Amino acid sequence: MNKFNYQSIYAPFFKQFIAIKKGMGFVPLQTEWIFLELDSFFQNNKIKIIGITKQQIEEWRATRINDTSATIYTKYSTLSQFCKYMCKVGHDCYIPRLPVTPKNSFTPHIFTNKEIEEIFQACDHLQLYDKNLSTALFMMPSIIRLLYGTGLRISEALSLENRDVDFNKCCLYIRKSKNGEERIAPLSATLVNVLKEYLQYRNQMPVPLLYDDNRPFFVSPTGSSCIQGTVYKWFRKVLTTSGIPHQGDHKGPCVHSLRHTFAVHSLVKMAKSGLDLYCSLPLLSTCLGHKSLKSTDRYVRLTAEMYQDLLKDEKGICAYIFPKTNNITNNGND
Numbered sequence: 001m002n003k004f005n006y007q008s009i010y011a012p013f014f015k016q017f018i019a020i021k022k023g024m025g026f027v028p029l030q031t032e033w034i035f036l037e038l039d040s041f042f043q044n045n046k047i048k049i050i051g052i053t054k055q056q057i058e059e060w061r062a063t064r065i066n067d068t069s070a071t072i073y074t075k076y077s078t079l080s081q082f083c084k085y086m087c088k089v090g091h092d093c094y095i096p097r098l099p100v101t102p103k104n105s106f107t108p109h110i111f112t113n114k115e116i117e118e119i120f121q122a123c124d125h126l127q128l129y130d131k132n133l134s135t136a137l138f139m140m141p142s143i144i145r146l147l148y149g150t151g152l153r154i155s156e157a158l159s160l161e162n163r164d165v166d167f168n169k170c171c172l173y174i175r176k177s178k179n180g181e182e183r184i185a186p187l188s189a190t191l192v193n194v195l196k197e198y199l200q201y202r203n204q205m206p207v208p209l210l211y212d213d214n215r216p217f218f219v220s221p222t223g224s225s226c227i228q229g230t231v232y233k234w235f236r237k238v239l240t241t242s243g244i245p246h247q248g249d250h251k252g253p254c255v256h257s258l259r260h261t262f263a264v265h266s267l268v269k270m271a272k273s274g275l276d277l278y279c280s281l282p283l284l285s286t287c288l289g290h291k292s293l294k295s296t297d298r299y300v301r302l303t304a305e306m307y308q309d310l311l312k313d314e315k316g317i318c319a320y321i322f323p324k325t326n327n328i329t330n331n332g333n334d
Contacts, residue, residue, distance in 0.1 A: 004032045008042035009050055017085050034078045052083055052093040073099050108260035109253035110306065111244075116148060116261070118242040125241075126234065136230040139218050142198035143231065144238070147255065149191045151262035151288050153178060154228050154255050163213035167192055177289050185287060231255060263288060263299040264306065271303075 006014045014035040021031065041060045057079070064072060076098050083093040111119065123141040136143075146157055150172065159176040166173065170192055172185040187195070202210070207223035209215060216225045235255050239246045244253060263284060270280040285296040 004036055006035065006039040008039045009047055010042055011039065013050075013082075013086060013089075013091075014039065016089075017082055020085075030074070031078050034075050035082075037075075038079065050086075050091050052079075052086065054094040054096075057094060057096050069099070109257040110264050111253065111257060111261045113265075115242065115244055118244070119238055120145065122238040122241040126237070136218075136220055136226045136234060138201065138221070139198060139226065140231070140234050140238070142194050143218055144235070144258065145194050146191065147258040148262055149188060150185045151259050151266070152185060153259060153289075154231060156289075158216070158218055158226055158228060158231070160217040161214050162211065162217055165195060165217055167196065174289065181289065181291075183286065183289050228255075259288070260299075263296070264303050267299060267303045 018032060018035070038060065041063065045056070045059070047056065061072075064075070067075070076096055080096055080098060083095045086093040087095070120141070123144050126137050126140055128135055128137050143157055146152065147154065152172075152174070156174050156177055160172060160174075164173040164175060167187075170187045170189070172187060174183050174185055177183065202219065205221055205223065207219070207221075210219070210223055215223075218226050220226055232255055236246050239253065246253065266284055266287075267280065270283075281296060281300065284299070288296060290296050
């Protein structure tokens with residue numbers, strides 16, 4: 001059964017809006033969940049007339065007493081976009097104002113080099129204690145190294161198809177990104193070897209059409225696509241084995257911390273090689289798939305805080321390009 005089986009009077013409009021998003025290259029899973037909540041609200045309140053009103057929005061907001069300010073902001077943003085869409089297709093709707101942007105003092109966990117080594121070792125020694133053909137265990141050593149070595153988001157890594165991995169040119173083609181923009185991610189020689197070793201074992205599985213260009217690169221032993229939740233589960237076990245505390249409740253460290261670590265470690269490596277941050281930051285921003293340098297500049301601050309002596313000569317540049325801020329206003333999911 002489709003878990004996004006909308007049934008309210010707005011069901012067809014929800015579906016049309018999502019189809020437009022997907023047509024533009026976005027993967028609006030969060031939007032689909034928000035629409036499911038709104039769909040339930042409209043059903044429960046027996047809304048039969050098309051046209052979202054201010055009163056309806058206020059009544060819906062009153063039901064969200066357990067949502068955080070960041071969650072409420074995200075939901076209002078989606079609702080505002082949807083109401084604007086409804087107006088454009090000829091149905092008058094009240095367009096809610098966005099709440100004040102929530103300030104978030106979130107500081108991502110940056111793994112040390114030693115922790116990264118321990119994580120790799122733990123991945124290499126994972127064991128399966130029951131018969132589970134849908135397990136993602138055998139791909140963990142390669143996908144964790146890939147996330148750290150390229151800074152990919154987990155969704156981007158799991159969306160890779162066979163055609164997207166080019167060993168001859170040592171790169172990956174990212175076609176399904178958060179921002180809906182395609183990009184190329186470089187592969188080091190060691191990462192190429194890691195992925196080739198993974199393929200050596202993967203291709204021994206008796207799964208039909210496993211080698212087709214448009215089939216997933218990372219698969220379970222049944223040949224099916226792997227889901228993010230499975231990778232999260234195994235990564236928590238890896239953290240436990242490595243002696244790295246997992247705080248939970250979005251406090252990390254988590255799989256996404258590998259992306260943050262890649263960014264900081266890359267800046268450190270480029271600084272040690274003598275590359276000016278003025279030149280290295282746009283390179284990192286492009287590699288991470290950020291739309292602007294604004295999303296990348298916080299990594300300069302993190303690097304400066306963690307490696308003060310290394311980046312002391314760059315302070316003039318950083319101060320000129322990036323004005324000081326008191327805290328980081330980002331939820332860590334860029």
